[in-house]
Amino acid sequence: MQKQEQIVELFDQIAPTYDKLNRILSFGVDTSWRVAGIRGVLERMSAQSLDILDIACGTGDMLGLWTRLCAQFNKELQSLRGIDPSSAMLELAKQKFPQCEFIKAEAANLPIDNETADIISISYGLRNVIERQKALSEFFRVLKKGGFLLILEFTKREKGGLLKWCRDFYLSRILPKIGKFISKNQVAYEYLPSSIEGFLSKEELARELEEAGFFVVELKSFSLDISTAFIATKQ
Numbered sequence: 001m002q003k004q005e006q007i008v009e010l011f012d013q014i015a016p017t018y019d020k021l022n023r024i025l026s027f028g029v030d031t032s033w034r035v036a037g038i039r040g041v042l043e044r045m046s047a048q049s050l051d052i053l054d055i056a057c058g059t060g061d062m063l064g065l066w067t068r069l070c071a072q073f074n075k076e077l078q079s080l081r082g083i084d085p086s087s088a089m090l091e092l093a094k095q096k097f098p099q100c101e102f103i104k105a106e107a108a109n110l111p112i113d114n115e116t117a118d119i120i121s122i123s124y125g126l127r128n129v130i131e132r133q134k135a136l137s138e139f140f141r142v143l144k145k146g147g148f149l150l151i152l153e154f155t156k157r158e159k160g161g162l163l164k165w166c167r168d169f170y171l172s173r174i175l176p177k178i179g180k181f182i183s184k185n186q187v188a189y190e191y192l193p194s195s196i197e198g199f200l201s202k203e204e205l206a207r208e209l210e211e212a213g214f215f216v217v218e219l220k221s222f223s224l225d226i227s228t229a230f231i232a233t234k235q
């Protein structure tokens, strides 16, 4: 089996316990990281009526927040679509957000027309995309001029020190144990820290975005650099 298929299968396996574990493992603060990223986009967005695509939507956390925050910003949601290659994740998202449209697809092959999205978001998903550069080109292709891309991700820490040690200890020792206890799937929760270590630093991801044609307008880190929001635009 190809590596990408194995990753998607892991998400199929952990889907039933994903929401519960997400809240426990991030101590509930992931919602504040998501809200800050979404606000950063909506504050810059001049269009009133929006077509939003959430890639690697999982069980749909971002879909609920886009709906709530668009209403707060008085934006009309023309369309809100969730895309993910995991059938089990999509099934849960459909139950939670029956008003949204869902598409089973990978980030690197989007069945979406050119320049049709005002906003693309991908939260904690890009790390899992093997053909990352191809996916970034797809995001650029699908986004309208003046549109925004929001990436939320755990990036690799390059500087050492106590902070890095604490984060690494939590990710490599504590998180897999809690993950295994609740999901009964140790492999999946060992994959998380290794996928972060194998991922890019903030600077490297910002460079890849620029290489794909984007202009990076904001790069904001949260909670001692654990999570970072990248906001980029297609000029």
Ligand SMILES: C[S@@+](CC[C@H](N)C(=O)[O-])C[C@H]1O[C@@H](n2cnc3c(N)ncnc32)[C@H](O)[C@@H]1O
Pocket (backbone or CB within 6 Å): 004, 007, 008, 011, 012, 022, 055, 056, 057, 058, 059, 060, 061, 062, 083, 084, 085, 086, 089, 105, 106, 107, 108, 122, 123, 124, 125, 128, 129, 130
């Ligand atoms: C950690 S979850 C994040 C889910 C959701 N965005 C969130 O913030 O809770 C990662 C998601 O990426 C999806 N995924 C894995 N490989 C992918 C790919 N090549 N393209 C798009 N999504 C992918 C998985 O199925 C999973 O739903």
